[in-house]
Amino acid sequence: MLMPIRLKGVMQAPVSPMKEDFSFDGEGFAKMVDFHVRHGAPAIAWPHHKAESLNLTIAERKLGAEIAVKTVAKRVPVSIFVGTLSEEDSLDLARHAQKADADAILTISPYCRRPAQEEIYDSIVRIATAVELPVLTYNSPWRNGEGVEFTGELTRRLIDRLPNYIGMKDASFHSQKYLEISRVALNMRPGFAIIMGVEHLLASYPLGACGSFSSSGAIAPNLCNKFFAALEAHDWETARECQFKISELWRLFKEQYPSSLKGAMIMMGRPVGPTRSPLPTATKERLEFLRKRLEELDILQTEPHGW
Amino acid sequence: MKTLQPGLVHAPVTPFRRDQSVDYATYAKVIEFHLRNGAEALALPMPEGEDMSLRDGELRELLEFAVKQVKGRVPVLAHVSDAGTSIAVARAIHAEKTGAAAILSHPPYFWHPRPAMVVEHLARIGAAVKLPFYVCTPPVESPGTELMSDMVMQLIERVPNLVGVVDASLDFVFMEEVISGGRRLRPGFQLLAGRDYLVSASALGGNGAVVPLAGIAPNLVRQVYDLCRQQKFLEARGKQEDIAHLHHLVREAGASGLKDGLAGIKCAMAAMGRECGVPRPPVRPLGEVERGRFEDAVQSLAFLKAEPRGW
Numbered sequence: 001m002l003m004p005i006r007l008k009g010v011m012q013a014p015v016s017p018m019k020e021d022f023s024f025d026g027e028g029f030a031k032m033v034d035f036h037v038r039h040g041a042p043a044i045a046w047p048h049h050k051a052e053s054l055n056l057t058i059a060e061r062k063l064g065a066e067i068a069v070k071t072v073a074k075r076v077p078v079s080i081f082v083g084t085l086s087e088e089d090s091l092d093l094a095r096h097a098q099k100a101d102a103d104a105i106l107t108i109s110p111y112c113r114r115p116a117q118e119e120i121y122d123s124i125v126r127i128a129t130a131v132e133l134p135v136l137t138y139n140s141p142w143r144n145g146e147g148v149e150f151t152g153e154l155t156r157r158l159i160d161r162l163p164n165y166i167g168m169k170d171a172s173f174h175s176q177k178y179l180e181i182s183r184v185a186l187n188m189r190p191g192f193a194i195i196m197g198v199e200h201l202l203a204s205y206p207l208g209a210c211g212s213f214s215s216s217g218a219i220a221p222n223l224c225n226k227f228f229a230a231l232e233a234h235d236w237e238t239a240r241e242c243q244f245k246i247s248e249l250w251r252l253f254k255e256q257y258p259s260s261l262k263g264a265m266i267m268m269g270r271p272v273g274p275t276r277s278p279l280p281t282a283t284k285e286r287l288e289f290l291r292k293r294l295e296e297l298d299i300l301q302t303e304p305h306g307w
Numbered sequence: 308m309k310t311l312q313p314g315l316v317h318a319p320v321t322p323f324r325r326d327q328s329v330d331y332a333t334y335a336k337v338i339e340f341h342l343r344n345g346a347e348a349l350a351l352p353m354p355e356g357e358d359m360s361l362r363d364g365e366l367r368e369l370l371e372f373a374v375k376q377v378k379g380r381v382p383v384l385a386h387v388s389d390a391g392t393s394i395a396v397a398r399a400i401h402a403e404k405t406g407a408a409a410i411l412s413h414p415p416y417f418w419h420p421r422p423a424m425v426v427e428h429l430a431r432i433g434a435a436v437k438l439p440f441y442v443c444t445p446p447v448e449s450p451g452t453e454l455m456s457d458m459v460m461q462l463i464e465r466v467p468n469l470v471g472v473v474d475a476s477l478d479f480v481f482m483e484e485v486i487s488g489g490r491r492l493r494p495g496f497q498l499l500a501g502r503d504y505l506v507s508a509s510a511l512g513g514n515g516a517v518v519p520l521a522g523i524a525p526n527l528v529r530q531v532y533d534l535c536r537q538q539k540f541l542e543a544r545g546k547q548e549d550i551a552h553l554h555h556l557v558r559e560a561g562a563s564g565l566k567d568g569l570a571g572i573k574c575a576m577a578a579m580g581r582e583c584g585v586p587r588p589p590v591r592p593l594g595e596v597e598r599g600r601f602e603d604a605v606q607s608l609a610f611l612k613a614e615p616r617g618w
Contacts, residue, residue, distance in 0.1 A: 152555070175477035175504035179551035187548075200479040203507035206540030207547065236538050240512055244487035247480070 005077040005103050005134055007167060007193040009211045010201075010224035012041035013048040015258055015265065016056060016064065018273035024060045025273060026067055031307050032272065033071040039221040039304060043077045044068055045106065045213050050258045053081060054111075055276040058089055065093075066100045077103035083138060085110055087123055091130055098131045105131060106169055108138035109148050117154050124158055124165075134166040136193065139181065141172050152180035159188050167193030169213060173200050182208050198250055199224065202243040205231045215257075216249040219264050219294070220303045245297060252293055256280055263287045264294060269306035310495060311409055311439045311470065312514065313382060314347035315532045317521040320572055321356045321369065322583035329365060331372055333583055336618050337522065338376050340581065344525035344615060347515075349377065350384040350411060350473075354446050355519035355572055358386055359416065360587040363394065367401050374406045382408030388443070390416040392428045396435045403436045410436055411473055413443035414452045425452050426461050433466035440468045441499070444476040446567065456484035463492045471497025473517050477504050486512045503528060503554055506547045509535035519568075520553060522583075523575045524614045527553075549610040556608075560601045562591045574598055578605045580617035 014036055017028030033044055046068050047053040047061060056064070065080045072078050080102045082093035087110050097105050109115045109123035128135040137158070141149035150158075150168065158165050168185065172178055173196070185192040186208045196204050199212040217224045227242035253261045259275040263282030266272060267290065274281040282290070294300045319341055322333035341349060351373055352358040352366065361369065370385050377383055385402035387410055389395040399410045412432045414425045433440040442462060444454045454476070462469050472485050482498060489496035500508035500516040505528075508516070518528045527546055534543035553575075554568075561570030569586040570593050576583045578601075585592035593601055605611065 173479040175479075175507045176502070176551070176554065177477075178507075179504070179548060180555065183548040183551050200483065202510050203479040203482065206506050206510050207544050234538075234541070236510065236540070239510075243483060243511070247483040247487060250480070251484070 005166075007043055007077060007079075007104075007195060007210060009042035009228045010199055010214045010217055011043035011045055011195065011211055012036035012217045012221070013045045013050050013213045013215075014068075015218055015262055015272050016047055016051040017271070018276065020273060022274060022276055024056065024064070026063060028272060029064060030067050030071045032270070033068050035270065035307050036217065036221070037072055037075050040225045041076060041217070041221070042211070043079065044072050045079045046081065048081055048213060050215060050218070050261065052258065052276050052279070053083065054085065055279070058084075058092065061093060062096050062100070065097055065102060069100050069102055079104040079106050079136060081106045081138075082127065083108040083111065085112065087126070090127055094127050094131050094133075098133050102133065104134040104136055104166070106136040106138055108140060111148065114146055115148060117151060120148060120150065121154060121157060125161055128162045128164060132164065135162065135164050136167045136169055136195070137165070138169045138197075139172055139177075140197075141177060149177075150181060152184040155181050156184045156188065159185060159192070165189075166191075167195060167210075169195050169197055170204075170209070171197030173197070173203075175203070178204055178207060178209075199227065199246050200243075201227065201231060202239050215253060215261070216246050218261055219268055220246075220249060220299050222303050223299070248297060249299070252290060260286060260290060264290050267291055267294075268300075268303065311382060312497075313384060313409070313499065314515045315345060315529065316348040316350045316384060316499065316515060316517040317341040317346035317525070318350045318353040318355050318517055318519040320522055320576065320583050321352050321361065323587055324584065327587055329361075329369060330584060334369075334372065335376050337581070337583065338373060340615075340618055341521060341525070342377070342380055344521070345529040346381055346521065348382040348384055348408070349373065350386060350517050353386050353517065353519060354567065355569065356386075357569060357587055357590075358388065360590070363398065366398060367405070370402055370407065371405050384409045384411055384441070386411045386443075387432065388413045388416060390418060392431050395428070395432050399432050399435050403438050407438065409439040409441060409470075411441045411443050413445045414454050419452050422452070422455065422458050425454070426458050426465070429462055430465045433462070433469055437468060439470040440466060441471050441473050441497075442469065443473040443501070444481070446475050446502070446565070456481055456488060459485050460488055460492060463489060463496065469493075470495075471499060471514065473499045473501050474508060474513075475501035477502060477507075479507060479511075482508055482511050482513070503550050504547070505531050505535050506540055506543050510540045519572065520550060520557070522572065522581065523557075523579055524550070524553060524611060526614050527610060546610075549608075553608065553611075556601070556604055560593055560597065571601065574601055575605050578602045579611070579614065
């Protein structure tokens, strides 16, 4: 039986803390998850790219999923990302997420293959029919037709086929691509959750997006919550201020994501450790630069320090 | 320089006769149609006006004709993009002499120069005139170099008459960066939403819009524009979805690998009782079967019932 879940607001996607020897820090991860819930996260989503998803082993991903579900303890919904390089792994992770009592899975057809629309369809149907959990898909179109793109037509077919298909993480950040999906999905399945990949929400909220999987929430949860409250109140002036500030943060952090972000979190008193190779760990110079910018943006002064 | 606020800018198609010459008699009708149906300014010839298919002399003649036809009733914005810097510069100077109200240009066609060279190309076009200057993002899938927000910031610092960006990228991140960063450097810096997607750009603080679908559905475009001006962004959603639906039909029609929509726009204009011929080669018009199917699809759109038929 499909349990309805409510996905709305700036939902937090915790990073994966590592110990100094680069091993997965399960204890730190539980603190990270709890930090987000206590600071108003309306949902927890893990492990997204921000959590170095593809640099975790399948065993680590299962362990993390279990820790997330246990730590959140049903205070808010938990979605588990099951995208991998190999569809067999994704299927395994999806079944595990259900067994671990997660509230939803987020999936995508395996990366790096430039799959055809038919291949994406088959992939999503295979994974979504292997579980009874609500399923979200991840639209990740890159330039020049690369990436994994969900067109409006593909979305329509999947909604038609899958009763447990409840939403889309959209990382197109593009008016036309967004509307191709939303005008089909929101009319076929009212309540279909369109969740922005990063909080580019001012452009999408008026068009029916219900929230975002957060990037900047790891260091600025107060700003995220203020932003969403402004959107809900239709206070566009405040929403613009918040959006432009978040946009600045995204510019700071998108380079070699999530290295800089993890560096800034350490600065805010949350020791989440280094970033696994091939991504770099933020250097001292980079941290100094970040400190200056975060101060200028009034983040260091207004956002929570420590756990 | 008094600040130009072009508002709702219609982008007319360019009609051709069977012998491929510009059909000026019909072009006059196109212009009058736009002026009667809510255009606060005209931008021409935009990509939907087949600027690339027109020769240099024709581009100049077309602008001269339009300025004469409009007779100052609304501002005419001249689009002068080209591959070569000097060609675009010369056309910008001509547009200024002809009486255009502003110059629009995007990064050069065809070449893929480094960002610094694109900045140089655009800076020279802007510097060649005293008119307000807008840089445009090229239609997203077009070949050529992308316009990045950093390049816009550099241009603001170099080109005093650069007043804004016409955004066809439809990219949320680009819009956020241009509006917030641009206004820090130049208060009042404008972003005009391109390609009929108004809600996101307006919510972010954009100023106006350049709307190629106005030749088909001027009322719908006007309604979304007015709602956005009143900051009623949620109320605009349904109508913006209608525009997206029409946009989808138009772009999916035809053989263009870029889905440029040129064949679809003209066919939809004809279906609305405004025959403008077919696009110039090499763009293929719709075949007979596809045309029939396309016209049926257009006729079945309930929201087009509220739109003007004929001229």
